[in-house]
Amino acid sequence: MTAQGLTPREQQLVHQHLDAAGANLFWQQDVADQRHAFVVASRVATTLPGDDDAHTAALLHDVGKRLAGLGVIRRSIATVFDGIGIPLTAAMRRYRTHGSVGAAELSAAGFDGIVVSFAANHPGPAPHGVDTNRWSALLEADG
Numbered sequence: 001m002t003a004q005g006l007t008p009r010e011q012q013l014v015h016q017h018l019d020a021a022g023a024n025l026f027w028q029q030d031v032a033d034q035r036h037a038f039v040v041a042s043r044v045a046t047t048l049p050g051d052d053d054a055h056t057a058a059l060l061h062d063v064g065k066r067l068a069g070l071g072v073i074r075r076s077i078a079t080v081f082d083g084i085g086i087p088l089t090a091a092m093r094r095y096r097t098h099g100s101v102g103a104a105e106l107s108a109a110g111f112d113g114i115v116v117s118f119a120a121n122h123p124g125p126a127p128h129g130v131d132t133n134r135w136s137a138l139l140e141a142d143g
């Protein structure tokens with residue numbers, strides 16, 4: 001599985017959308033995660049036009065993954081092990097908890113609202129107080 005790095009035009013779109021702190025977290029991701037986040041954000045731009053915060057949430061929702069330091073194969077293994085109840089290694093556990101790890105980082109970087117909440121709670125149901133249509137659009141874009 002190889003992912004295409006973002007083109008100069010796509011990189012420019014990311015920079016137009018994120019502040020320095022957000023861009024810093026975004027570019028620390030693996031190329032595959034950058035591509036994934038960009039695709040999710042592009043879908044959100046279509047389904048939630050003009051919703052800048054949802055777009056930012058899409059770009060940054062998986063930043064916690066990079067701290068796990070797992071490649072694609074071991075990530076898949078972690079997902080399968082977790083699904084059938086096999087105990088995970090510490091790195092696998094971090095990968096499986098990338099949402100809350102990323103949310104803590106985003107919060108420390110000054111983000112709040114849907115950006116932190118989507119990182120923390122995806123792919124679960126909408127937390128209390130979050131618009132369910134907005135949440136569904138984000139989840140579908142991430143699916």
Ligand SMILES: [Fe+2]
Nearest residue numbers: 061062098122
């Ligand atoms: Fe995720």
Ligand SMILES: [Fe+2]
Nearest residue numbers: 036061062142
């Ligand atoms: Fe994702």
